Amino acid sequence: MIPTRKKPTAARETFTAASDDEGVPFSVEVEDLGSVLVRFQNGCKGMFSAGQVCAGHKNDLVFEINGLGGSVRWKQERQNELWVGRRDDGNIEIAKDPGALAPSAQGYTHRAKYIQILGRASTF
Known part of the structure; x- marks a missing residue:
C-alpha cells in the first residue's frame, strides 16, 4: 500500500508520456479499490480493477x-x-x-x- 498519494488539481490526460508531480498530497488509510488503465502493443486500451471490500x-x-x-x-x-x-x-x-x-x-x-x-x- 502507498500511504500518501497525490490528488490532481486540474484535468489531465490519461495516457501521456509526460509526467508531472503537481498535485495535493492526501493520506490513504485502506486500499479499497485499485484500477489500472493500460494500453496494449496493438493500441487497444483496457482497465483492470481489484477491490477487497466491495459489499x-x-x-x-x-x-x-x-x-x-x-x-x-x-x-x-x-x-x-x-x-x-x-x-x-x-x-x-x-x-x-x-x-x-x-x-x-x-x-x-x-x-x-x-x-x-x-x-x-x-x-x-
Whole structure:
C-alpha cells in the first residue's frame, strides 16, 4: 500500500508520456479499490480493477472483455457459464458442455471423474 498519494488539481490526460508531480498530497488509510488503465502493443486500451471490500461480493472473481461489437464475461461463482453480449443481436449464456465440441476437441476438456477419484481414495 502507498500511504500518501497525490490528488490532481486540474484535468489531465490519461495516457501521456509526460509526467508531472503537481498535485495535493492526501493520506490513504485502506486500499479499497485499485484500477489500472493500460494500453496494449496493438493500441487497444483496457482497465483492470481489484477491490477487497466491495459489499455483497463474497468471493467474486470476474473477467470481462468489452469490444465494439460485443462482450464476454466469466464469473468464478458461475464457472460453468460464459455470458456473451452482442450489440446487434440477443445476448446468450453458454453452458459448459464438452459434448457440444467437435470430437477432435473433446479430448482436451477437463472432465470431472468424481466416482473414479472417490473409488481410488477409499483404497488408501
